[in-house]
Amino acid sequence: MESISKAAFRRLPRYHQILNAFEGLGREYISSRELSEILEINETLVRKDMADLKIRGKQNQGYSIAALRLRIEDFLGLQEITEALVVGAGHLGTALATYAGFEHYGLKIVGVFDSDPEKIGKRQGAHDVLPVSRLASVIQRKQIRMIILTVPREVAQGIIDTAVGAGVLAVWNFTPCELNVPPGVKVRNEQIVGGFMALSYYLKNVSGGGED
Amino acid sequence: MESISKAAFRRLPRYHQILNAFEGLGREYISSRELSEILEINETLVRKDMADLKIRGKQNQGYSIAALRLRIEDFLGLQEITEALVVGAGHLGTALATYAGFEHYGLKIVGVFDSDPEKIGKRQGAHDVLPVSRLASVIQRKQIRMIILTVPREVAQGIIDTAVGAGVLAVWNFTPCELNVPPGVKVRNEQIVGGFMALSYYLKNVSGGGED
Numbered sequence: 001m002e003s004i005s006k007a008a009f010r011r012l013p014r015y016h017q018i019l020n021a022f023e024g025l026g027r028e029y030i031s032s033r034e035l036s037e038i039l040e041i042n043e044t045l046v047r048k049d050m051a052d053l054k055i056r057g058k059q060n061q062g063y064s065i066a067a068l069r070l071r072i073e074d075f076l077g078l079q080e081i082t083e084a085l086v087v088g089a090g091h092l093g094t095a096l097a098t099y100a101g102f103e104h105y106g107l108k109i110v111g112v113f114d115s116d117p118e119k120i121g122k123r124q125g126a127h128d129v130l131p132v133s134r135l136a137s138v139i140q141r142k143q144i145r146m147i148i149l150t151v152p153r154e155v156a157q158g159i160i161d162t163a164v165g166a167g168v169l170a171v172w173n174f175t176p177c178e179l180n181v182p183p184g185v186k187v188r189n190e191q192i193v194g195g196f197m198a199l200s201y202y203l204k205n206v207s208g209g210g211e212d
Numbered sequence: 213m214e215s216i217s218k219a220a221f222r223r224l225p226r227y228h229q230i231l232n233a234f235e236g237l238g239r240e241y242i243s244s245r246e247l248s249e250i251l252e253i254n255e256t257l258v259r260k261d262m263a264d265l266k267i268r269g270k271q272n273q274g275y276s277i278a279a280l281r282l283r284i285e286d287f288l289g290l291q292e293i294t295e296a297l298v299v300g301a302g303h304l305g306t307a308l309a310t311y312a313g314f315e316h317y318g319l320k321i322v323g324v325f326d327s328d329p330e331k332i333g334k335r336q337g338a339h340d341v342l343p344v345s346r347l348a349s350v351i352q353r354k355q356i357r358m359i360i361l362t363v364p365r366e367v368a369q370g371i372i373d374t375a376v377g378a379g380v381l382a383v384w385n386f387t388p389c390e391l392n393v394p395p396g397v398k399v400r401n402e403q404i405v406g407g408f409m410a411l412s413y414y415l416k417n418v419s420g421g422g423e424d
Contacts, residue, residue, distance in 0.1 A: 009413075013406030021390045024365075038390060076409045077416025091310055095303035096404075101388070107408050145415055153236075169418055170411040176313070178233045178250060186414040188407045192308075194225030195400045196319050197288045199382040201221075202398040203357055204289025205214075206381055 002075060004052040011049060012072050014039060019069040031062035078106045083142065084172070087159055088150035089114035089122075089129045092174060096148055098125035109148075111138055115155070132159065139166035146170040153177050214287060216264040223261060224284050226251060231281040243274035290318045295354065296384070299371055300362035301326035301334075301341045304386060308360055310337035321360075323350055327367070344371065351378035358382040365389050 018038055022030055032050065036043040050056070050063060055071055057063045073079050086097045089112050096102075097112045112124045115132045122129050130138065138144065147163045149156060149171060156177040163171070164185050171187045173179055179187050230250055234242055244262065248255040262268070262275060267283055269275045285291050298309045301324050308314075309324045324336050327344045334341050342350065350356065359375045361368060361383060368389040375383070376397050383399045385391055391399050 009410075013403050013409050014401070016409070017388055017401070017403055018390060020388060075413070077412045078409065080412075080416065082408075082412055082415060091303065091307035095307045098303055102405065102408070105405055105408060106412065107405075146411060170415050172407055172411055176229055176232060178230060184418070186411060186418075188411050189226070189229070190404065190407045191225050191229055192402065192404075193314065193317055193319075195384055195402045196294075196314070196317060197225050197228070197290065198221075199358060199384055199398060199400050200289045200292075200294055200318065201287070203294060203382050204292065206396070206398075 004049070004075075008049045008052055011039065011041075012076060015049070016069060016072050019065050019072075023065050023069065028065055029058070029062040030065050030068075032057065034062070073105075081106050081108050082146055083108050083110045083144055084146040084148055085109070085111045085113060085135070085138065085144055086148045086150065087113045087132065087135065087163070088152075088174075089116070089119045089124055090150060093148075093150040094124055096150065096174075097127065110142060110144070113138075135159070136162050136166040139163060139168055144168060146172065148172045148174070149179075150174045216261070216287075220261045220264050223251065223253075224288060227261070228281060228284050231277050231284075235277050235281065240277055241270070241274040242277050242280075244269065246274070285317075293318050293320050294358055295320050295322045295356055296358040296360055297321070297323045297325060297347070297350065297356055298360045298362065299325045299344065299347065299375070300364075300386075301328070301331045301336055302362060305360075305362040306336055308362065308386075309339065322354060322356070325350075347371070348374050348378040351375060351380055356380060358384065360384045360386070361391075362386045 018035065032043050032046040035046045053071055053075065055063060055068050084107060086093050086109055093112065097109050112127045112129050113132050113135050114120060114129050119129045120131050145168060147168050149159065151159055153175050156175045157179060160171060160179050160181060164181055169185055171179065171181065171185065172190060173187050174190045181187055230247065244255050244258040247258045265283055265287065267275060267280050296319060298305050298321055309321050324339045324341050325344050325347050326332060326341050331341045332343050357380060359380050361371065363371055365387050368387045369391060372383060372391050372393060376393055381397055383391065383393065384402060385399050386402045393399055
């Protein structure tokens with residue numbers, strides 16, 4: 001397995017986002033200085049990240065945006081299709097299940113599940129909502145390796161046990177629960193409110209217009 | 213302004229989430245070892261973070277969960293109410309505008325805006341969707357300092373210019389745009405797809421059941 005430092009790994013999504021934004025503006029090259037200013041990190045750190053990715057810049061031009069973007073996508077496996085199921089058809093589950101942008105990253109939602117009889121059978125994006133009782137059989141039949149969890153906390157662990165038992169290896173967890181999974185299963189805890197915390201800290205300390 | 217290292221600051225939301233989860237299970241104390249195992253970081257780093265927060269553990273018991281949680285909330289300003297407006301009443305905007313969990317963090321959504329005539333006037337959670345044309349006047353009248361942006365990328369910068377002109381100091385950006393803001397305005401780029409990237413990398417490299 002190719003590997004880079006944890007901190008560099010954490011920066012890859014932001015690099016990717018910035019490259020996309022610049023590409024959308026018609027730019028072909030980006031400099032380490034530009035990347036460092038946008039990311040608010042040291043330019044030498046950007047250069048080290050690029051070296052880790054085995055990406056070289058051109059003198060006076062910087063890095064090829066397309067080449068760097070493709071390199072990150074290849075490194076992260078985004079050029080392969082990952083089929084995933086959304087469990088929990090509330091507002092957030094609906095937002096995730098119907099978000100068209102995921103396809104640019106190779107993420108394909110192939111089913112949506114809920115336990116609410118009022119939601120089951122309703123259309124959601126490209127899918128009819130299925131009952132959670134069918135989750136395990138769909139995972140097995142379609143050989144699904146990833147689920148996206150947006151259910152109430154009381155039922156989260158039970159659903160994970162079912163999904164992992166059926167063969168799921170990766171869990172994108174939008175619940176506030178600390179899930180127990182066996183070794184070999186990866187959980188990503190998505191804590192949306194964390195972003196607010198950073199802004200709250202800023203607002204608390206900004207009085208007078210200072211910056212953090 | 214109180215300050216801690218950037219890395220420690222980034223960990224505060226996860227600490228807070230873990231403390232909430234343990235509190236929900238009826239636990240009163242948590243050890244640096246437990247925190248280090250859940251966070252997958254070195255135990256000495258946990259101890260350093262606690263020292264930075266001026267939190268002391270008890271021998272053989274660990275840290276008081278309630279005291280540590282309150283300390284983090286105080287540090288981040290979560291005990292004060294932050295009023296915010298959601299701009300963009302799509303699925304994600306609706307999920308954010310109606311998410312009851314935010315109130316535990318002091319975040320209060322006090323209005324929802326959209327430019328789509330079909331959405332304007334519709335009820336969304338506790339609010340009727342207002343036209344974006346009224347955004348600046350509402351920001352000024354209610355002295356709003358934060359907006360949550362979930363609009364299409366084409367209109368994102370224009371809305372930010374309006375909001376910042378009206379007095380907004382903090383932007384929680386769920387669009388994929390790199391927003392330009394004047395000094396003194398803080399933007400938090402929320403890149404939900406970043407979580408998927410980490411899982412994609414795991415799945416790409418897991419063949420055979422290995423772990424990263």
